[in-house]
Amino acid sequence: MAEVPDCVEVRRVGASNAESEWALARGEVxxxxxxxxxxxxxxxxxxxxxxxxxxxVSERLWRLIASERFEGCQAYPCRFEGxxxxxxxxxxxxxxxxxxxxxxxxxxxxxxxxxxxxKGRRLVYAELQVDLAEWDGADIFMGRGNRTxxxxxxxxxxxxxxxxxxxxxxxxxxxxCEMFVAVE
Numbered sequence: 001m002a003e004v005p006d007c008v009e010v011r012r013v014g015a016s017n018a019e020s021e022w023a024l025a026r027g028e029v030x031x032x033x034x035x036x037x038x039x040x041x042x043x044x045x046x047x048x049x050x051x052x053x054x055x056x057v058s059e060r061l062w063r064l065i066a067s068e069r070f071e072g073c074q075a076y077p078c079r080f081e082g083x084x085x086x087x088x089x090x091x092x093x094x095x096x097x098x099x100x101x102x103x104x105x106x107x108x109x110x111x112x113x114x115x116x117x118x119k120g121r122r123l124v125y126a127e128l129q130v131d132l133a134e135w136d137g138a139d140i141f142m143g144r145g146n147r148t149x150x151x152x153x154x155x156x157x158x159x160x161x162x163x164x165x166x167x168x169x170x171x172x173x174x175x176x177c178e179m180f181v182a183v184e
Contacts, residue, residue, distance in 0.1 A: 004167050008042040010051050013081055018053075025054035026142070027074050027094030034077040035092050039084040046168030049090070055151070059089040061166055070157055072097025072138025097138025099152065100131035101145050 012021070013036035023029045037056065039045075049056040057065075062075050075091035130152055135141065139154040153161075158171045 004044055004046040006042045006044045007168060008039040008045055008049060008084065010037045010049055010056065010080075011040050012036070012051060013038050021053040024076070024092060024094060027096035031076050031092075034079040037078055037080050038082040039080060039086075043084065045086040045090075047166045048168035050168075054095070055093045055169075056090050057093045058086075059091070060164075062091050062093075064160060064164060064166075068156075068160060070139040070154075070160075072136075072140035093140075095140055095142045095151055097136055097141030098144045099135040099141050100133055100143060102131075102143035102150055102152075103129045 020029070024031065024035070037051070045058070047058040047061045056078060057075070065073065065075075073096060074094050076094060078090040078092055080086055080090070130143070134144065139157045141152050142150065153171060160166075161169050161171060
């Protein structure tokens, strides 16, 4: 599950707006036709490609997900336009599994005294916090109402990614994830 050198970057062709992209990411809409993309940079198509809203997965990975009966996701067919085409089929992975909203401990960060940056923001590192109190038990899940690229997976799903050497995927322990956040 290492970095993929020269991994393709993709952009959505004909995307309407951010809200519709997040709805697709959360598995809340069914596109009527294959979701169109163009590879804009790179040359290697890994098993998992991120576009900022959702993962785009290879047919190989989708078959593994389906055969192992993992819960919490659905796949929508993709098509690629332009000169650079993938070696096989790809799917947008809509994540339907849910837990409480994922946060970065902003409440705890507000208690810290940090010097403001040039824009007057106080920036601190905050740890990713996943509250499993309302987790639906799915193998792949995200925070309810979240607009974040973070997806959580069960240990069983993480093991599958490692066992089959799925390229382009990265799994970090939740307590190892942190990000710079601005607090008021």
